[in-house]
Amino acid sequence: MHNELKQGYENIITAVGEDPNREGLLDTPKRAAKAMEYLTQGYRQTLEEITNNAVFTSDADDMVLVQDIELYSMCEHHxxxxxxxxxxxxxxNGKVLGLSKFARIVDMFARRFQIQEQLTHQIAKAVEEVTGATGVGVIVEAKHMCMMMRGVEKQNSSMRTSVMLGNFRADPKTRNEFLQLIKG
Structure with missing residues (x-):
């Protein structure tokens, strides 16, 4: 994959009218290919691999919240x-997930070409699958360079998506508790 990506970046550099042999661009295709491999590593990961058996038996049955997990993704359209x-x-529901695994789940899905709506859904379904939880709520807030750097160029715009599963969808009190907790 690396050589194909490197060649692709060389083609892009040439197509925009630059000289890929110019000093500043000489190693750019190699660096860009390496960066793209990293930014898309989620395609080469599995939920089982990243959670690594960090699911533990527990009597806990109250809401668990992990918030402000930063994410970086790539818009699949641009x-x-x-x-x-x-x-x-x-x-x-009898099982809890190791804390760091939430960030790993977010990263696995974020490090793919994505739309935010799908990313939010994938995270929620993965947490539900791994934990067997009676309910899952996920909110993603993001700023999109495709809307800031090009097109309408709106610098202060952001997008917020949510997915509520199980109790979070069925019970307004559970959903409201979640929403109040993330407000601080």
Whole structure:
């Protein structure tokens, strides 16, 4: 994959009218290919691999919230970055997930070409699948370079998406508790 990406970046540099042999661009295709491999590593990861058996038996049955997990992703429409943060809450049902695994789940799905709506849904379904939770709530807030650097060029715009599963969807009190907790 690396050589294909490197060649692709060389082609882009040439197509925009630059000289790929210019000193400042000489190693750019190699560096850009390496960066793209990193930014898309989520395609080469599995949920089982990243959670690494860090699911533990627990009597906890109250809401667990992990908030302000930063994320960096690439818009699938323009291949431009979007950055933001993710808030995840769940109601355990006999199992809890190791804390760092929430960030790993976010990263696995964010490090793919994405739309924010899909990213939010994938995170929620993954937490539900791994924990067997009775409810999961996920909110993602992000700023999209495809809207800031090009097109309408709106610098202060942001997008907020949410997915509520199980108790978070069915019970307004649970959903409201989640929303109040992330407000601080």
């Amino acid at each position: 291949l431009l970055p979007f950055t933001g943060r993710c808030h995840i809450a769940y109601i355990p």
